[in-house]
Amino acid sequence: MKLSRKILGLACVLAVMSTGAYAKTFKMATNVQEKSTAGEMIADFAKTVEEKTDGRVKIKIFANSVLGGQMDYFQQIQKGVVDLGLVNSAALENVIPAYGVVNLPYIFRTSEEYASVMADEGVRKALFEEAAKHNFAPLGYMSSGFRSLYMTKPIASVDDIKGKKLRTMSSETYIEMLKNFGAVPTPISFGELYSAMQQGVVDGAEGGLAGLWSAKFGEVAKYALKTEQTRLTDFVLTSLKFQESVSPDDLKIVNEVFAGISEKSVAWADESEARDLQKAIDSLGVKVVDVDKAPLMKSVEPMYKEAMKDPAKAALLNAIFSIEGRTFE
Numbered sequence: 001m002k003l004s005r006k007i008l009g010l011a012c013v014l015a016v017m018s019t020g021a022y023a024k025t026f027k028m029a030t031n032v033q034e035k036s037t038a039g040e041m042i043a044d045f046a047k048t049v050e051e052k053t054d055g056r057v058k059i060k061i062f063a064n065s066v067l068g069g070q071m072d073y074f075q076q077i078q079k080g081v082v083d084l085g086l087v088n089s090a091a092l093e094n095v096i097p098a099y100g101v102v103n104l105p106y107i108f109r110t111s112e113e114y115a116s117v118m119a120d121e122g123v124r125k126a127l128f129e130e131a132a133k134h135n136f137a138p139l140g141y142m143s144s145g146f147r148s149l150y151m152t153k154p155i156a157s158v159d160d161i162k163g164k165k166l167r168t169m170s171s172e173t174y175i176e177m178l179k180n181f182g183a184v185p186t187p188i189s190f191g192e193l194y195s196a197m198q199q200g201v202v203d204g205a206e207g208g209l210a211g212l213w214s215a216k217f218g219e220v221a222k223y224a225l226k227t228e229q230t231r232l233t234d235f236v237l238t239s240l241k242f243q244e245s246v247s248p249d250d251l252k253i254v255n256e257v258f259a260g261i262s263e264k265s266v267a268w269a270d271e272s273e274a275r276d277l278q279k280a281i282d283s284l285g286v287k288v289v290d291v292d293k294a295p296l297m298k299s300v301e302p303m304y305k306e307a308m309k310d311p312a313k314a315a316l317l318n319a320i321f322s323i324e325g326r327t328f329e
Helices: 002-018 037-052 070-079 111-119 121-128 172-181 190-198 240-245 248-284 294-299 301-307 311-324
Strands: 024-029 057-062 084-088 137-143 147-151 165-168 184-187 204-208 223-230 233-238 287-290
Touching: 024 070, 024 240, 037 057, 037 137, 037 233, 037 248, 057 248, 070 084, 070 233, 111 121, 111 137, 111 248, 111 311, 121 137, 121 311, 137 240, 137 248, 165 172, 165 190, 172 184, 172 223, 172 294, 172 301, 190 204, 204 223, 233 240, 248 287, 294 301, 301 311
Parallel strands: 024 057, 024 084, 165 184, 165 204, 223 287
Antiparallel strands: 084 233, 137 233, 147 204, 147 223
């Protein structure tokens, strides 16, 4: 009789496991809209992970800054309160200065250069090796498209940004870049940008031109310069607690799924950005001007010279130049 009960109990446990009743739901924070490029990639990641783990790993996404700005929920990731989060390279350079190298303007001149660099194991190691010291673990990267400039007032060339207040992120690299461009960098949270442009607090912003449609910035900012100065990289980070809470087999699946997202994110971002920008042009009347980037590239050369003074940054910068076939002059 006792043996029968044991067998019955084991069968119940196996049945529970097979139906995914031991599934755990993990909390993921982002500051992007669900319909944005990054939002769509994250949704695909969460859906695929749940399918491939037979429901054992479920990820609930809190999008559009519901859990605060990136640095707010990054701190919660470090504490193990939030399990996963989308944090970009501009925010991370405030924690690990080496991330400032991939934020340098015109460090990536084409999508092909970007893809080659971010796929390089040496570069990934340089970016990820200090993460554990700061109580987080990166899953990997997701590409956003190139960032340019858009404004609420007519602009026809790079000369028109001189003295203009442009919103940027709280990143030393981005702030210095806009100063070198001749603009007045004004750090404002992404969630406050629409109203800041509407009320004249800023004259415009640097950012992905797809946001003119996906975030409806094109309703107030009708003019854009296609400067393509940076390619901001989004990283999905996990808490150390998350790494311990998921079984080794399921963690392997999570990493494999995200590696696939990373691989296709460059083309995905380019296609999505182009599609949304065209919608902003067609539906919101946004005007986009192609510009000669040479003057802007020249203006930021001092930033490269300054980075070369830091041994850690210099090593990463030289590695990237080697991959791209460039030399530092």
